[in-house]
Amino acid sequence: MDTRDQLLDxxxxxxxxxxxxxxxxxxITHLAQANLAAVNYHFGSKENLLxxxxxxxxxxINQRRLEQLDAAEAAAGPAPVPVNRILRALIEPVxxxxxxxxxxxxxxxxxxxxxxxxSITQIEELYEAEFSEVFSRFVDALAKSLPKHPRSDLYxxxxxxxxxxxxxxMTGDRIGLCTTGHCTQExxxxxxxxxxGFAEGGFLGRDRANTAPGSRTDTTRKI
Amino acid sequence: MDTRDQLLDxxxxxxxxxxxxxxxxxxITHLAQANLAAVNYHFGSKENLLxxxxxxxxxxINQRRLEQLDAAEAAAGPAPVPVNRILRALIEPVxxxxxxxxxxxxxxxxxxxxxxxxSITQIEELYEAEFSEVFSRFVDALAKSLPKHPRSDLYxxxxxxxxxxxxxxMTGDRIGLCTTGHCTQExxxxxxxxxxGFAEGGFLGRDRANTAPGSRTDTTRKI
DNA sequence: GTCTATAGTCAGATAGAC
DNA sequence: GTCTATCTGACTATAGAC
Numbered sequence: 417m418d419t420r421d422q423l424l425d426x427x428x429x430x431x432x433x434x435x436x437x438x439x440x441x442x443x444i445t446h447l448a449q450a451n452l453a454a455v456n457y458h459f460g461s462k463e464n465l466l467x468x469x470x471x472x473x474x475x476x477i478n479q480r481r482l483e484q485l486d487a488a489e490a491a492a493g494p495a496p497v498p499v500n501r502i503l504r505a506l507i508e509p510v511x512x513x514x515x516x517x518x519x520x521x522x523x524x525x526x527x528x529x530x531x532x533x534x535s536i537t538q539i540e541e542l543y544e545a546e547f548s549e550v551f552s553r554f555v556d557a558l559a560k561s562l563p564k565h566p567r568s569d570l571y572x573x574x575x576x577x578x579x580x581x582x583x584x585x586m587t588g589d590r591i592g593l594c595t596t597g598h599c600t601q602e603x604x605x606x607x608x609x610x611x612x613g614f615a616e617g618g619f620l621g622r623d624r625a626n627t628a629p630g631s632r633t634d635t636t637r638k639i
Numbered sequence: 640m641d642t643r644d645q646l647l648d649x650x651x652x653x654x655x656x657x658x659x660x661x662x663x664x665x666x667i668t669h670l671a672q673a674n675l676a677a678v679n680y681h682f683g684s685k686e687n688l689l690x691x692x693x694x695x696x697x698x699x700i701n702q703r704r705l706e707q708l709d710a711a712e713a714a715a716g717p718a719p720v721p722v723n724r725i726l727r728a729l730i731e732p733v734x735x736x737x738x739x740x741x742x743x744x745x746x747x748x749x750x751x752x753x754x755x756x757x758s759i760t761q762i763e764e765l766y767e768a769e770f771s772e773v774f775s776r777f778v779d780a781l782a783k784s785l786p787k788h789p790r791s792d793l794y795x796x797x798x799x800x801x802x803x804x805x806x807x808x809m810t811g812d813r814i815g816l817c818t819t820g821h822c823t824q825e826x827x828x829x830x831x832x833x834x835x836g837f838a839e840g841g842f843l844g845r846d847r848a849n850t851a852p853g854s855r856t857d858t859t860r861k862i
Numbered sequence: 863g864t865c866t867a868t869a870g871t872c873a874g875a876t877a878g879a880c
Numbered sequence: 881g882t883c884t885a886t887c888t889g890a891c892t893a894t895a896g897a898c
Contacts, residue, residue: 419863419864434660435658435660435756435757437657437658437660437661438660438757440890440891440892441891441892441893442890442891442892450864451863451864451865451866452865452866452892452893453864453865453866453893453894454863454864454865455892455893456892456893456894457863457864458863461892461893462892462893529755529756530756532752532756532806532809532810533658533752533753533755533756533757533809534658534661534756535813540816543817544816544819547819548819551818551819551821552819555821567821568821568822569833571818571821571822572822572833572837573837574818575806575807575810575814575817575818575822576803576806576807576833576834576837578806579802579803579804579805579806579807580799580802580803580806581802582802582806583755583798583799583801583802583803583805583806584798584799584802586755586756587755587798590758591798593763593767594766594798595774595794595797595798596767596770596771596774596775598774598778598790598791598794599791599794599795599798610792610795610799611799613841613844614795614796614799614841614842614844615841616844617840617841617842617843617844618836618837618838618840618841618844619837619840620840620844621836621837621839621840621841621843642881642882663872663873663874664873664874664875665872665873665874673882674881674882674883674884675874675875675883675884676875676876676882676883676884677881677882677883678874678875679874679875679876680881680882681881684874684875685874685875
């Protein structure tokens, strides 16, 4: 089914560039050099096509996340896994997604960003199914490494971390535009490094604040 | 011009809920109880309407940000402003936007999220005009407080911080859905507190890592 | 499996009466 | 300023020949 794959590739690219609502089946079939009717033949509907596009990438990403976490836990033995190792297991697989597809891999990360804002019912169900295990495994690992943190904080912190990740992915090559030219596009490994470093600081923040009273922290207004 | 304001309010709500591409002028005029032709009469086009919606909120937000930063710098005198005070000046005004409008203020934050993913030419120009001063002022303040950080890092960190902020805003009341029920909606002050705390940890992170060699940080793999 | 043709709907924009 | 009516085009989806 060559047409099917070409449709998936074209849809991935266009959904990433223009969003779901902003992309027409005409544009997809044109880019895929397929007939307008092909989408409905192969996928049944535009929404099903989106789900197929997403599932094709998300399933391997989450597999890879769990593999990395498994490996890190095995390496740590009974000790807790270092926080930045956990965060790298969460973040890095997203940037590796589609690396085998050459130029194609650049589109999916940005699509993830769109999915964050466009709430499409089938996609939300897909998320529920695909992310619940990943989510609980990572929170468990973080709770072991950061026993002083309330579990609810860890959930929020993961949200924050994924939020940073998603917006970096969304921005993509427009990063210079968003920062009036002060940031330039960087290789994925560098972005992973930056994100992991910043998030690690966020997760450890409370420890640092408690143990370093002389630090430049304004404590005059806590809620 | 009562109709004009009703159009702005309705557009703000619907753009926030469905995005720009996903919202029709028919839906906007219906909600505003105005005629379909009213949008083009008052604003000229759908895109101009969006710009008016955005400008109405962004201008006061950025004013407030600069006011808070001015106040913090005045209070600090010659000393650098505490990092978390700078971050609060950056984050808090967004949550205050539209507070005077009662229930209406809940929509704009989510719209900001959409604008992050939907790249609309006029909006990007508006950003360029409205954000350049804010951006440079905040980077200057942060550079003074964190002299060891390369300036390019500070730009990235601000991007990360705004990214967290935006995704929290986008998620809005769907936060429970995205975290399989482990996070629940919280009052704005609490969100500001969480965001500022996490971001502060991220900004100070490098200092902490350098000065606390015994911390739970995996240094086996730096890029 | 792939195509043409088209149904049926909705979009943004505008002309012109009032 | 507001309305009705309508233009023009694009959209998803489907029916049916090949």
